[in-house]
């Protein structure tokens with residue numbers, strides 16, 4: 001009888017300890033949430049219509065997709081280049097809602113679309129996309145400085 005009581009007490013203690021530990025860890029996970037909520041509030045400051053995301057990491061994704069397209073086109077990896085070009089266009093669509101310059105929006109969409117169409121048409125020689133890639137890079141530079149004029 002005594003032994004089982006001791007065992008029960010130990011189990012109870014273990015239960016309490018794990019409960020306390022559980023509480024501690026859940027408190028920790030709530031902290032990043034409040035931090036991102038603050039960021040979202042700051043973002044809403046410049047336009048409530050925009051998605052609550054930072055477009056700067058998307059610009060990095062865009063640059064990576066562009067580099068992938070060039071690399072894969074040079075290597076003759078048609079399927080991969082087409083996938084990267086599709087990625088390029090979908091990233092542009094995520095960035096566009098953050099832009100407040102209609103002409104720049106159009107230029108960015110057109111430049112990405114041109115690259116996608118060229119790659120999809122199977123024109124894989126570097127000379128076919130070289131000029132379009134340069135144009136895209138110029139517009140990306142303008143887009144980055146345009147986005148930097150806003151608070152994100």
Ligand SMILES: [Cu+2]
Nearest residue numbers: 050097098152
């Ligand atoms: Cu924005």
